Each structure stands twice: as C-alpha cells, then as structure tokens.
Amino acid sequence: MDQLSAMQTFRRVVDLGSFSAAAVQAGVSHTVLSRQVKNLERQLGTQLLNRTTRRLQMTEAGALFYRHCVQILEQMQAMTLELSEHQQQPSGTLRLSVATAFGELELGRWLPDFVERHERLQIELNCTDRFVDLLEEEIDVCLRVTDHLPDSSLVARRLAASEVLLVAAPSYLERHGRPTSPEQLANHPLLGYSRLTHPQRLQLSDPQGEQREVLMPRRLSANSPMALRAAAIGGLGIASFDRFIVHDALRDGRLVPVLDGWQLPARTLYAVYPQSRYLAPKVRAFLDYVQAYYAHARWAD
Known part of the structure; x- marks a missing residue:
C-alpha cells in the first residue's frame, strides 16, 4: 500500500467530513477511499475513524495520526515546491x-x-x-x-475596512423628502438585500454612541447588490451599500448620502x-x- 497516498486520503476524508465528499474531490469511488482507510487502520493496528450512517468521528488515535499526517504532508509539499524550479x-x-x-x-x-x-x-x-x-x-x-x-x-x-452607507437618488428625495432622524426612516421604503437575516432592519449609531434600531417597510428585496444599486439609482427607495459598490455613483451625484451624522456598522x-x-x-x-x-x-x- 502507498502509505503517503493513504495519508492523503485520510486527511481529505477528515477535512471534508465524509467519504462521499472526499471521493468526489479525488475523482474516485467511495469504495476505493474506504478500502484505503481500512487498510491503513489494519497496517497501524488501530481504528482511526468511528463510522455511523450519519457522521464520521475520529478516534483518539485518529486525531493523533491526523496531526502527524498534516505535518508530514505539508513538509512533503514544501520540499516539492522548493525543489521544483x-x-x-x-x-x-x-x-x-x-x-x-x-x-x-x-x-x-x-x-x-x-x-x-x-x-x-x-x-x-x-x-x-x-x-x-x-x-x-x-x-x-x-x-x-x-x-x-x-x-x-x-x-x-x-x-481593508469597508464603510456601509445609507443612500438614495436625488430624484427620490425630491419626491418623498429627506429624512432627518432615524425615526423618519420608518416612513421610507428600504431596498433590502434578501440574503441578510433581517433585510429590512437597520442599526444606526451617532458620534456620541447613541444607537437606534429601525425597521423600514419593504418595497423591493433582491439577492443581487448590483440590482439593488440600479433600483436605488432609479429612485425606487433608500438602500444601504458598502462604499465600494456606490463610490462612483456618489462621486457623480446619481446617489447621495442619507441621514448625515448617523452610521451603519462597518464591514471588513x-x-x-x-x-x-x-x-x-x-x-x-x-x-x-x-x-x-x-x-x-x-x-x-
């Protein structure tokens, strides 16, 4: 048995959490990988994995062997890379x-x-x-x-830090008025990113550290920030974006900041x-x- 190959198989199975996922990644059958690990256990004289129909769990010996596998395989990789022109x-x-x-x-x-x-x-x-x-x-x-x-x-x-901004198109604010406090946001529709847990909820803070949570009515939600950006530029409502998404639109005036003095939590x-x-x-x-x-x-x- 190629012990190095068996060690690679064992590490892949542990990292991915199942023989099936490891087999797909390796491009071989589930049976081949399972046989490799069983032969490895036989050669070592100890059980490395507890197998059930729902999950895999390393034994104490398996955890020890895994740590050594990682060290040996990474040392082999480093040697190969260093020796290869x-x-x-x-x-x-x-x-x-x-x-x-x-x-x-x-x-x-x-x-x-x-x-x-x-x-x-x-x-x-x-x-x-x-x-x-x-x-x-x-x-x-x-x-x-x-x-x-x-x-x-x-x-x-x-x-880098990624500032998050509340913005709207000038045309929207001309038609519906510019909010001057967090409470007034409840009268304006939010264009929400649907992948968020609470797409209509905003957490705002002022320079003194006062915090407000605002729930805005929904007009449009989408799973695409670029679609929401287009809707905001079109004047459909207020939206929150990372600055890099709206930087150009802010610079040329298609969008403007809303509620100066209040900030949304930054991202990274x-x-x-x-x-x-x-x-x-x-x-x-x-x-x-x-x-x-x-x-x-x-x-x-």
Whole structure:
C-alpha cells in the first residue's frame, strides 16, 4: 500500500467530513477511499475513524495520526515546491472566489496589473454570493466583505475596512423628502438585500454612541447588490451599500448620502485561504499584492 497516498486520503476524508465528499474531490469511488482507510487502520493496528450512517468521528488515535499526517504532508509539499524550479515563480492556475458585486466593480481596477506581472499564472475566477467551501471546491483564495467570519481552520487576512452607507437618488428625495432622524426612516421604503437575516432592519449609531434600531417597510428585496444599486439609482427607495459598490455613483451625484451624522456598522474586506505552513508562490504573490493595494484608502470621497 502507498502509505503517503493513504495519508492523503485520510486527511481529505477528515477535512471534508465524509467519504462521499472526499471521493468526489479525488475523482474516485467511495469504495476505493474506504478500502484505503481500512487498510491503513489494519497496517497501524488501530481504528482511526468511528463510522455511523450519519457522521464520521475520529478516534483518539485518529486525531493523533491526523496531526502527524498534516505535518508530514505539508513538509512533503514544501520540499516539492522548493525543489521544483517551475515553482520558484508564481505559475499554474490560481482559483479565486469573490462576491459578484466585488468582481464586477473592483477586480477590473487591479487584476489586469497583477496578471501582467505574472505571465506564467492563469486565473480561474468564481463570482458568487453564496457561501463557498474553499476545501471542498479547491479554492485557493476567497475575497470576502463581511461583518462576521465563522470559526474555522481557514486563515483570514484583513485587507481593508469597508464603510456601509445609507443612500438614495436625488430624484427620490425630491419626491418623498429627506429624512432627518432615524425615526423618519420608518416612513421610507428600504431596498433590502434578501440574503441578510433581517433585510429590512437597520442599526444606526451617532458620534456620541447613541444607537437606534429601525425597521423600514419593504418595497423591493433582491439577492443581487448590483440590482439593488440600479433600483436605488432609479429612485425606487433608500438602500444601504458598502462604499465600494456606490463610490462612483456618489462621486457623480446619481446617489447621495442619507441621514448625515448617523452610521451603519462597518464591514471588513478579508482574504481567506486554507491554512498551510508553506504557501504556494502563486497564493503568496496574490496575497502580497492585494494587501499592498488595499493598504491605501480606495473608496475615499
């Protein structure tokens, strides 16, 4: 039995939580992977996994073996990369995942320059607003703008703060009046992002730290920030956006801020990637580039 291959299989099964998911990723049958792990257990003389119809759970010996697997496999990867002249420069395919609005509005500003700097690198871009499992979908780096990152084994590198603004079209405010207090927002429709838990609820704070929670009536909800942006520019109602989504529209006057002096909770732009002791040159080059790019304020007035 190829013990290194069996160790890779065991780690993949544990990371993905099932033989089925690991088999899909590896492109082999469930039976092949199950046999590999059973042979590994037989060779080691101990049970590594407790199997039920609903879940897999590592035994105490399995957890110990997993830790050693991770160390050995990452050392092998580091050695291979260091010895390979091909890998001394960023090369191969970089699999990148971003939210749709970020992909449409931000990538054009800097991705061409990054690609031109690394001629041996190809980009495979996945633009989606759904949750992406980086391990299962074999994504190298995900750029996320969020106010919360769930606990996980992934690494999250902070790149920039993302201010959230309440905005409307001048034409809307001319027809319906400009709200001057949080309470007056209840008389205006909110264009809500439907993927939020509470798309019609806003939490506002003033410079003195006073906080208000406002529930606004619904006129339009959508699962696309770009569709909501178009609706806001068209004068359909008030909406909240990350500044990068409406920066250009604010600059040319198609949208204007609403309720000066009150702020929505800011969010953060992160680069999220699988944990590894040795980053592939393509991943390291990308992370260094985006961190340097967003080290300077990009969405200031």
